[in-house]
Amino acid sequence: MNTGAKPALSLIGRALRLLSTREHSRAELERKLEPYEEEPGALAKVLDALQAKGFINEARVLESVVHRRASKLGASRIKQELQAKGLEPEAVAEAVQALRATELERAREIWRKKFDRQPADAAERGKQMRFLASRGFGGDTIHKVVSGADEE
Known part of the structure; x- marks a missing residue:
């Protein structure tokens, strides 16, 4: 009798499904697949095999x-x-x-797409600086971009 439930995927099946969407590191796959490991050591064997075949790189x-x-x-x-x-x-x-x-050029391009003009006041300047900081740019880079310093 078919209850409509999908059969449980094997560890290798789950790993391949994850790898088919994007590249995953071995540590990521271990974290994601650990709950599905039924016998100790099975996950390590699967990951070793995938790494040997070049699926994990x-x-x-x-x-x-x-x-x-x-x-x-x-x-x-x-x-x-x-x-x-x-x-x-x-x-x-x-x-x-x-x-x-390439940090400065990339920060400038991101800033141009979002704002494309120098801040009119301190509040807008703060907003632009916080935006770039939230994207992971350093303080010197942010200052140069928002102030328009050494613009090419």
Whole structure:
């Protein structure tokens, strides 16, 4: 008798479903799949197999996050996201260093899309600065963008 319920997915099935939507780090998959592990060690075996086949790739995860988020966020916010994914600290540091090189240009572009004019008063200036800070840009960068300093 069919009750209409879907059959329970295996750990590998769940992992592949998650990986089909976007890149996931091994730490992310462990966190998400841990509740479904029925026997100790089964999850580690599944993740080892997926990593051996190239389905889990830390470099691709890092590249994916940077590519998707760099046009919207500052280096410090992206760094937080990469660290939350459990990626290697050295790889995260390299990616953040590369992002810092383009920080000012990216902040200007985001600011232009949202405001596109210098603040008229202190309240508007504060609003613009808080917006950029919430996106993860540093204080020096925010000051240069909002004040229009060294505009190309």
